[in-house]
Amino acid sequence: MDRRSFLRNSTIGAGAAAGAAALAAPAYAQGNRTLTMVTTWGRGLAGVHDSAQHVADSITAMTDGTLTVDLKAAGELVGAFEVFDAVTSGQADMYHGADYYFVGQHPGYAFFTSVPFGMTAQELANWYYHMGGHELHDELGQIFGLKSFLGGNTGAQAGGWFSKEINGPEDFQGLKFRMPGLGGEALGKMGASVQNIPGAEVYQALSSGAIDGTEWIGPWADEKAGFQEITKTYYTAGFHEPGAGLSVAVNRDVFDELSPAHQKIVEIASAEGHQWNLAQFLSENGAALERLQSAGVTLREFPDAVWSAMGAASQETLDQYMDDELFARIRESYNDSLRKSSEWIQKSEGTYRVQRDAYLNRG
Structure with a gap:
């Protein structure tokens, strides 16, 4: 028996029939509800905070305010990397x-x-919505008491900003570089x-010399x-995030208490937020890249030897x-979908x- 079933059955068994009947009434029937959304993004971070706010506002609007999402940016309730535990714990x-x-x-x-x-x-959207990705995301979330959805996408991310030019794989030796996820492990x-x-702390780390370079998102x-x-040294293509998805995750007990209509609205708002954010x-x-070049930024590409080393490390x-x-x-499902889509x-x-x-170039 899972944790939610145990708590539900224990409560009903301890109460009188009237109490059980009251418990059986859906929680959403008792009135409007506010959900607290925490994020990994500092308030105002271009694109990523916008994505979170867009999903939150869409849920509120589509439910006509009967389900209101109160967004707390990183540091306003919990730190950026503490949001997972904050939601799993309630x-x-x-x-x-x-x-x-x-x-x-x-x-x-x-x-x-x-x-x-x-x-x-x-390719990520193909896998997620039509080739088993969402179901696997849900299975993973069940372990931690989460109901998860894609809720944003940055598109292909840049290789990043460096204090020096990268001429070969050896230039990464000892380089202090900001990169999360398995891409970061590969660079290691x-x-x-x-x-x-x-994200909100990267500028200070780079400007102070605490790091020698960073990837963030794109131009x-x-x-x-x-x-x-x-x-001024900017590598425009990266190996680490060719189409980075962002996620919305709801405490599963909270999600189960919502009406079917509200559950569907959370799902739809997240999916629409994914496409809206990618666009x-x-x-x-494009325009930002032109402005960066006008500001003296030099655009570079990693040499083939670096790409090969990145591939082997990945x-x-x-x-x-x-x-x-x-x-x-x-991984098997992901790779199978990737082969078929690509x-x-x-x-x-x-x-x-x-x-x-x-x-167009000939013209």
Whole structure:
């Protein structure tokens, strides 16, 4: 018997028939409800805080205020990396964040943000909504008493900002670099001293020299964070997050108490927030990249030898968790979906884009 069933049955058994009847009445029938959402994002962080606020506002609007979401940014109730425990313990009702921050709870959570050399945003959506990803996210959440959904996406993230040019894999030796998730673990295998720092604290760490470089998101969010004020060396393509999903997770007891209509609204608001946020990032990045270049930022790409080293380190990182049965099943499902999605996308959209860009450049 699970924890919720035990508590429910114990309460009913101890009460009188009238008490049992009252308990059986849905909690949502007793009036309006406010849910506290905690986030891994500092208030005002471009794109990611917007995503959380958009989901919160959508839930409130679609329920006509009968279900109100009160958003608490990182540090306003709990710290950025404390939101998982806050929701599982019942201190807060739900969180919005990047699930790869919680690989310490289970390494399988990485797949629902991004893994190195993993899925683009479209490939992630294909897997999540049509090829078993959501069901596996739900299975993982059940272990911790969570009901989880995708609730945002940054699109492909940049390789990051560096205090020096990267000419080969050896340049990562001893490099103090901010990168969360399994991508960070892979860089560690390449010799980097990897730091996991909340987004709101990255600028100070970079400007003070506490770190030698950082990835954050992409041109728009990076420009808003002000990293171009500190260094002008920017790698535009990264191996670590080719389509980073953001998650909404609700305490499962809280979710079970909601009406079916309210449950569906949380699900729909999260899904719409995923697409809205992806479009937000992609619509802003191009112009922001031009502004960064105008501000003297030099755009670079990692050499092939660095990409090869990143690939080998990524494979080693993922392989080390394969003795966990759930991780292995998630990875198998993820890779199967990736193969099937990417083949068609490459043959159709990939070929088209090459030809379109060539035509436009000729014109």
